[in-house]
């Protein structure tokens with residue numbers, strides 16, 4: 283196993299406790315030592331900060347900078363070794379802002395303790411710095427010798443997911459022209475944070491298949507989708523985007539998801555990872571630990587139990603929800619409810635909010651849940667399986683709204699806690715579920731690799747994968763899949779060819795990302811101010827089409843104003859602004875005036891050459 287990436291995560295409570303110690307009223311640097319548990323994914327290892335051990339008398343000195351004594355490190359390392367944990371050495375940069383580098387003195391201090399700590403605990407020393415001005419964390423893992431492995435991010439999990447990104451390893455991705463409206467919704471800084479998150483969707487059924495493309499369209503670069511199941515004809519009334527051909531060719535759900543997500547992706551370089559796997563197996567579980575946020579779009583008890591556990595043990599927020607339809611026995615619908623909630627420390631787990639019956643996990647695991655006799659037995663305990671496309675989209679919407687609350691925190695408020703929508707009366711409940719006193723999951727918070735093992739061999743997943751492989755050996759299915767794949771490849775190729783031919787048009791937009799947010803928000807209100815500026819170099823796509831229309835109309839001696847959108851352009855006498863018109867007329871021309879003063883709040887230089895923003899009607 284090669285670990286290629288490192289990160290650190292902690293709860294909001296832990297972050298506040300550390301900040302309270304490290305950020306002093308007198309503005310001096312301070313330091314302290316904590317312990318961490320390790321959470322090992324397939325490619326990423328995360329240090330979960332679990333407990334601060336404050337310095338005792340004489341164990342550190344504050345003198346503008348701060349120094350730590352070997353005794354303090356030794357005391358914590360021994361405690362960590364007994365608990366099977368590692369050591370974190372933290373210090374503050376009171377005037378720091380954003381991700382912090384190490385000064386030579388920082389690096390020397392951390393390096394000098396790395397070997398000792400490794401010998402005692404068997405784990406790398408983690409060095410962390412807290413920037414005082416914005417409470418941004420930065421971190422690195424020190425192997426016993428050599429240079430540190432810098433973390434890609436530090437995640438603080440609370441009502442809002444606060445992530446500090448290492449700009450060297452994860453630079454903010456460039457905003458694309460296709461993302462202008464998204465960016466205008468929450469600004470470039472938040473977009474840069476969201477786009478860098480690694481988001482996993484577990485389950486590519488009615489809800490997962492809907493969520494994946496929306497995340498891709500939002501501009502998130504790394505999205506994973508995991509499912510072992512195949513498309514069946516009975517799924518087609520809910521899996522929007524899956525076709526009859528997919529069902530007839532025994533396609534996997536993730537192949538449909540991949541098609542839809544790559545088609546919807548707006549990131550410059552999207553990385554859509556598809557896992558034909560069950561999260562119940564150790565491999566699937568390890569993959570999940572590589573992600574920052576997980577959508578739970580599965581209805582089976584076993585995978586839900588696993589997701590429920592990793593939300594606490596590995597500090598990965600899990601966004602879960604579901605739909606229950608309550609039909610009358612003789613036809614008709616009594617009610618439908620859908621719920622959404624984020625599972626994380628501080629919120630009730632799926633067992634405590636009664637969205638998971640642990641008693642059914644064993645039945646799911648051994649396959650009895652698929653036995654009709656079992657299902658016909660204690661019917662009340664079996665999760666209802668009714669679902670309709672018209673309402674499944676409400677679950678999608680509820681889950682995505684929770685995601686936006688968690689990552690964007692509209693109005694400064696984070697995720698709202700468990701919500702339930704009651705369809706019959708159209709009422710939204712804020713549920714007051716809390717964790718039970720003996721919640722097994724809360725007790726496993728920050729357990730990391732020491733979590734209670736729940737994974738195992740998933741027989742049902744193996745059977746379905748095997749059936750799909752067997753179907754793929756039939757000549758007609760094989761030929762059908764190849765032809766279908768070729769069609770999709772041809773479509774992707776066509777997109778590439780057309781975008782290459784449009785390169786000249788697209789060049790105009792290449793500089794857009796560096797423009798101000800205000801201008802990005804108003805980009806669609808831009809119209810050409812002086813069409814003659816565009817002569818010979820008229821962009822031909824989107825906004826540029828408008829310029830072409832204007833040029834053509836002018837060529838036919840039509841007044842320029844008639845080709846301006848009347849609802850946007852306040853200037854009905856466009857010829858007033860043209861060269862050679864009398865000075866009085868030129869003074870009336872609002873477009874020339876705009877050009878002189880620049881549009882409100884928008885620097886003149888932020889506008890593309892020959893393009894001016896007109897005021898809103």
Ligand SMILES: [Zn+2]
Nearest residue numbers: 373375385388
């Ligand atoms: Zn420092």
Ligand SMILES: [Zn+2]
Nearest residue numbers: 631633634721
């Ligand atoms: Zn619980």
